[in-house]
Amino acid sequence: MRNFAKEIEERKQAGLYRTRRLVSGPQQPELTADGKPLLSFCSNDYLGLANHPANIETLKNALPETGLGGGASHLICGHHDAHYQLEERLAKFTRRSSALFFSTGYMANMGVISALAGRGDTIFSDRLNHASIIDGCILSRARIRRYGHGDVAALETMLAETSGHKLVVTDGVFSMDGDVAPLRELARVCREHDALLIVDDAHGIGVLGPEGRGSVLDAGLTEEDVPVLIGTLGKAVGTSGAFVAGSELLMDYLVQKARTYIYTTAMPPAVAMATCTSLDVIERGDYLRSHLEALIERFRTGARALGYELMASHTPIQPIMVGTNDAALALSKALEDRGLLVTAIRPPTVPAGEARLRVTLSAAHRMADVDRLLAALKECRPMMEAPETAWA
Numbered sequence: 180m181r182n183f184a185k186e187i188e189e190r191k192q193a194g195l196y197r198t199r200r201l202v203s204g205p206q207q208p209e210l211t212a213d214g215k216p217l218l219s220f221c222s223n224d225y226l227g228l229a230n231h232p233a234n235i236e237t238l239k240n241a242l243p244e245t246g247l248g249g250g251a252s253h254l255i256c257g258h259h260d261a262h263y264q265l266e267e268r269l270a271k272f273t274r275r276s277s278a279l280f281f282s283t284g285y286m287a288n289m290g291v292i293s294a295l296a297g298r299g300d301t302i303f304s305d306r307l308n309h310a311s312i313i314d315g316c317i318l319s320r321a322r323i324r325r326y327g328h329g330d331v332a333a334l335e336t337m338l339a340e341t342s343g344h345k346l347v348v349t350d351g352v353f354s355m356d357g358d359v360a361p362l363r364e365l366a367r368v369c370r371e372h373d374a375l376l377i378v379d380d381a382h383g384i385g386v387l388g389p390e391g392r393g394s395v396l397d398a399g400l401t402e403e404d405v406p407v408l409i410g411t412l413g414k415a416v417g418t419s420g421a422f423v424a425g426s427e428l429l430m431d432y433l434v435q436k437a438r439t440y441i442y443t444t445a446m447p448p449a450v451a452m453a454t455c456t457s458l459d460v461i462e463r464g465d466y467l468r469s470h471l472e473a474l475i476e477r478f479r480t481g482a483r484a485l486g487y488e489l490m491a492s493h494t495p496i497q498p499i500m501v502g503t504n505d506a507a508l509a510l511s512k513a514l515e516d517r518g519l520l521v522t523a524i525r526p527p528t529v530p531a532g533e534a535r536l537r538v539t540l541s542a543a544h545r546m547a548d549v550d551r552l553l554a555a556l557k558e559c560r561p562m563m564e565a566p567e568t569a570w571a
């Protein structure tokens with residue numbers, strides 16, 4: 180039998196042991212974690228909608244009308260009018276023909292990729308794609324070919340030497356780096372090599388593009404260019420769930436074939452209604468996005484001036500590259516001692532030797548919050564000079 184205790188001990192030795200913090204109260208920058216007040220810079224709630232009066236009000240009003248539970252899967256008797264309304268709303272929001280509401284982004288990726296690819300097909304996947312994309316690829320039983328991060332030329336070579344059905348899948352905004360995929364170039368090579376392009380815009384929806392409609396519309400691309408768009412609703416949208424958007428034919432196909440859609444209980448209908456309210460806030464939320472941009476600019480300028488290594492990101496995901504697991508954990512701990520919560524991200528979430536602090540900013544932050552983070556980073560800067568840290 181496997182020795183669980185030994186494996187856990189090995190993880191601890193390698194600085195890879197993971198623990199959970201206990202949060203109480205709502206998700207917001209002023210977070211209570213393990214009973215301690217901390218200023219948080221690690222949630223994906225980029226617009227502050229996880230604790231917003233408007234969608235909470237909708238949820239409260241919806242509950243007496245819809246009840247709480249989803250009751251059954253969509254294909255049995257769980258497909259509620261509220262789900263349908265949200266799908267219509269999501270199609271309009273993403274400027275697409277139709278949409279399908281999934282329970283989580285993880286399930287959307289697993290279900291969509293495994294429905295659209297199978298044995299004998301080839302999936303081309305960016306090296307830094309999210310775990311749920313990787314698992315969706317594995318589940319599909321298709322051949323998987325990874326291409327270097329954002330390396331469209333390498334992808335094009337691979338596409339040219341491959342026959343049969345081809346799929347290309349990428350994060351829109353990369354979750355641990357914050358950079359945006361070269362979507363226009365990807366759309367071009369997919370068109371030229373007859374490959375189906377799937378974009379997972381978990382971190383772009385609500386934040387990027389006109390009225391927050393995401394990275395695909397930000398790149399000026401349509402449903403024809405990117406036939407399959409996946410988005411999550413638990414991040415900037417501030418509620419829960421996920422969606423895929425594209426042609427009616429595609430949704431019809433997914434309802435037949437996406438097992439993570441078919442064999443799971445429908446989300447509480449009230450959550451779907453609250454999500455529609457979030458989308459209203461997002462569409463009218465240019466003030467939120469411009470505040471967020473100002474926070475990002477302030478953070479980047481300040482952290483760079485302190486000599487920290489940032490990544491090529493203009494999104495709210497602003498990682499500080501550290502290197503070793505121990506150095507990342509030490510910096511995270513030093514910030515926590517100063518009342519700040521910034522989680523260290525270690526392998527396998529990021530490549531070995533690229534452990535980092537994943538700073539994320541939210542429209543719910545004040546400028547003074549960013550200044551407090553910068554002041555703490557200034558105090559911690561000397562500890563980054565230690566020789567054992569892989570410091571560039």
Ligand SMILES: *Cc1c(COP(=O)(O)O)cnc(C)c1O
Nearest residue numbers: 283284285309311354381411413
């Ligand atoms: C968070 C994330 C997911 C998973 O979405 P959930 O709704 O949280 O399950 C999928 N893809 C990417 C790129 C993500 O960052």
